Amino acid sequence: MASDSHAFRWSLSAPVAVPWVTTLARLVLGGVLIVAGWLKIGTPALSVQAVKAYELLPDGVATAVGYGLPILEIVVGALLVLGLLTRFSAVVAGLLMLAFVVGIASAWARGLRIDCGCFGGDGTLAAGQEPAYLAELLRDAGLVLCAAWAAWFPPGRLALDSLLGLTPPDDDDLLDDSQEKENE
Amino acid sequence: MSKGARSAAARERIAAQRQADRKRDRRRRLATIAGVAVVAVAAVGFGSWYAASQDTAEAPRQGLAPTTVNSDGSVTMAQAGVESPVLDVFEDFQCPACKSMEDSSGSTIRNLAAEGKAKVVYHPITIFPQEPTRSNSIRAGAAARCVTDGAQWVAFHDKLFQEQPPETVEGFRLNDLVSWGKSAGVTAPDFADCVTTQRKAKAQEQFSTTTMRQQKLTGTPTVKLNGKELGNETIFVPAKLRQAVQAAAQ
Known part of the structure; x- marks a missing residue:
């Protein structure tokens, strides 16, 4: 609660740009997720293969992840772009990105030579291609930051959450809520 | 009040x-x-x-189409008289994506040949430039060239994909290849000798280089239907592959 009120105070004094930054973070993160999911969804066998290339998960789990990940990326990406259930979607997207960071870092540490399979493919490098672990890690770390921002300052401008009245309670509501508690 | x-x-x-x-x-x-x-x-x-x-594989039909091992090491599988459409399959025994395609669409390819709906030609090549995958692939490809009977070649082909080693370790060892050949039912009398002396290694390398140049291959698996390369969204999805081949037959 203490951290909440701290964030709350901070957001009061924050420049008007904050909601727009959230919108930008949502669009970047959501856009990347939709593209990544779209490029994988037509070839489930390859998607499974790309997960197996990390040699991290047991075969059955890797298969389930290979089938489920592309559609999960598309759905979470769409929610972020629309600004629907923003905080929840951003948290899920952030956890996904963290999982990718762990996977890539572990592949690098174990000396595997794979492609991250982030945007389709089966995880094997093309002939003469070198692994691009550092670039992939930096990109995903940047996306983790986008997710953290959107989760911290939801829902931003142009969000369905606001349109549908799903936003976290604003100043009045907070005051009302505290009054209500006193009354009870 | x-x-x-x-x-x-x-x-x-x-x-x-x-x-x-x-x-x-x-x-x-x-x-x-x-x-x-x-x-x-x-x-x-x-x-x-x-x-x-x-991603659900078709159940394999009973019986293979007649299968011939050609002199250049490619393998033709077709019912008598079926000349088109031609389905060329370029794969590397060491390539994980090829194993994945075999798991998903391998039975469909075979069924299409058995149903007389396509003439299938397998081209087992080595695409890996670096070790240990290159030597693994050449040993496996050379061993497959030691099989002379078509049906036995298909069984050995399946066994090789089943036993595919990871890309980071030495695998497809010569004595393993010999015993896998035996368990797949290979009866060629000099099979063991042919495998252990790597008699066909040079031919495997040359065939690979020539095939990759002539066919302008960028990777494996590549599947061509009447000379035209099919996309991954087709070859990795059994129902779509079947659909594409049947459309080409009309």
Whole structure:
């Protein structure tokens, strides 16, 4: 609660740009997720293969992840772009990105030579291609930051959450809520 | 009633009204959130199920189409008289994506040949430039060249993909290849000798270089239908592969 009120105070004094930054973070993160999911969804066998290339998960789990990940990326990406259930979607997207960071870092540490399979493919490098672990890690770390921002300052401008009245309670509501508690 | 009491009653009424409004709003908000969440979860569930259904391999038909090992090491599988459409399959025994394609679409390719709907030609090549994958692939490819009977070649081909080593370690060892050949039913009398002396290694390398240049291959697996390369979204999805081949036959 203490951290909440701290964030709350901070957001009061924050420049008007904050909601727009959230919108930008949502669009970047959501856009990347939709593209990544779209490029994988037509070839489930390859998607499974790309997960197996990390040699991290047991075969059955890797298969389930290979089938489920592309559609999960598309759905979470769409929610972020629309600004629907923003905080929840951003948290899920952030956890996904963290999982990718762990996977890539572990592949690098174990000396595997794979492609991250982030945007389709089966995880094997093309002939003469070198692994691009550092670039992939930096990109995903940047996306983790986008997710953290959107989760911290939801829902931003142009969000369905606001349109549908799903936003976290604003100043009045907070005051009302505290009054209500006193009354009870 | 005093003025003060009246205004207090009014305040209370307003407060009660506001509280009811807030409660209604909260219920509506929760209902919307739950609705969106249910739709999102259902979409993920349905998408995963659909992906799994797309990746379901056909049951293998009884009986192979007549299969011939050609002198250049390629293998033709077709019912007598079936000359088109031609389905060329370029694969590397060491390539994980090729194993994945065999797992998903291998039975479809074979069924199409058995049904007389296509003439299938396998081209086992070595695409890996670096070790240990290059030597692994050459040993496996050279061993397959030691099989002279078509049906036995198909069985050995399946066994090799089944036993595919990871890309980071030395695998497809010569003595393993010999015993896998035996278990796959290879009867060629000099098979063991042919494998252990790597008699066909040079031919495997040359065939690979020539094939990759002539066919302008960028990777494996590559599947061509009447000379035209099919996309991954076709060759890795059994139903789509079947559809493409049947459309080409008409």
